[in-house]
Amino acid sequence: MGVLEEKKETVRKVVTTKEGPNLKGTMIAVMLLGGFIVLSWFSVYWLYMVRL
Amino acid sequence: MHMHKLERLWLMIGSGALILFLLVIGVNAFAMGHTPPSDSEILDPTQVDLTAPFDDPGLKKIGENEYELVLVAQAFTFQSNDEIKIPEGATVHFKVTSKDVVHGFQIPKTNVNMMITPGHINTITHTFDEAGQFLILCNEYCGVGHQAMGVPLEVIK
Numbered sequence: 001m002g003v004l005e006e007k008k009e010t011v012r013k014v015v016t017t018k019e020g021p022n023l024k025g026t027m028i029a030v031m032l033l034g035g036f037i038v039l040s041w042f043s044v045y046w047l048y049m050v051r052l
Numbered sequence: 053m054h055m056h057k058l059e060r061l062w063l064m065i066g067s068g069a070l071i072l073f074l075l076v077i078g079v080n081a082f083a084m085g086h087t088p089p090s091d092s093e094i095l096d097p098t099q100v101d102l103t104a105p106f107d108d109p110g111l112k113k114i115g116e117n118e119y120e121l122v123l124v125a126q127a128f129t130f131q132s133n134d135e136i137k138i139p140e141g142a143t144v145h146f147k148v149t150s151k152d153v154v155h156g157f158q159i160p161k162t163n164v165n166m167m168i169t170p171g172h173i174n175t176i177t178h179t180f181d182e183a184g185q186f187l188i189l190c191n192e193y194c195g196v197g198h199q200a201m202g203v204p205l206e207v208i209k
Contacts, residue, residue: 023058030062038069045076051163052086052179 089166093173100124100151110134117142123188125168126151128197130188136205140183148174156192159205167192180207 080086100106101124109122110133121144124131130148138144148157148168155168157176164178180186190201 020056023056027058027062031065034065034069041073048163051161 089174089176091167091169091172091174093175094171095149095173097149097151097170100149105147106149108133111136111138114145118145119143120145120147123148123203124151125149125155125157125190127153127195128190128201130157130190130201130203132203136188136203138180138205138207140207140209141179141181142207143177143179145177146175153194154192155190155194155201158189158191159186160189161186164188165191183207183209 095103095106105120105122106124109124109131112120112122114120117139119138119142121132121136123146125148146157146164149172150168150170152170154170156166157168157174158165159178162178162180164176166174166176168174184207186205186207188203188205190198192198194201
């Protein structure tokens with residue numbers, strides 16, 4: 001019958017750069033926790049020094 | 053190495069805090085002698101009454117304004133042959149062991165706080181800069197009389 005024609009389609013891929021996750025909220029939360037840890041550490045250290 | 057700028061910042065702050073903490077307590081321990089209580093010396097817990105210095109527990113002056121206080125912990129007291137009266141500003145080396153179970157040893161308002169473990173000689177040193185009435189309390193449950201276990205320590209002007 002007819003010649004099977006191969007159809008070649010060039011599918012152009014559209015490249016999109018995905019945005020990374022927004023870490024600003026995480027950073028704020030973690031820094032608040034870190035601040036609490038540092039504050040606790042120095043509070044206990046102060047108690048120790050004062051009772052020497 | 054590629055990492056998120058916030059991750060880099062978090063790593064720097066985290067390790068910086070850790071290094072700061074370790075430096076502070078490192079200097080305190082190695083340069084200024086602020087170390088935890090010791091329990092490295094051992095003895096036979098069944099022979100406490102026959103082992104010096106616990107065969108004569110009490111207060112002994114060992115230097116100018118320096119004392120050694122030897123105590124034997126047992127349910128439910130800290131045994132001493134002397135009343136514990138120390139002059140203001142004196143340094144006291146506490147040397148304590150237990151004849152029975154694990155006891156605690158704490159003088160509230162000071163940094164004196166350690167465990168008294170049978171088979172060990174537990175030591176800690178403290179300088180009493182302020183006169184007043186203090187209490188040596190047991191803070192580790194040791195039996196039915198635990199809540200009453202404590203002896204007074206007086207620092208006189």
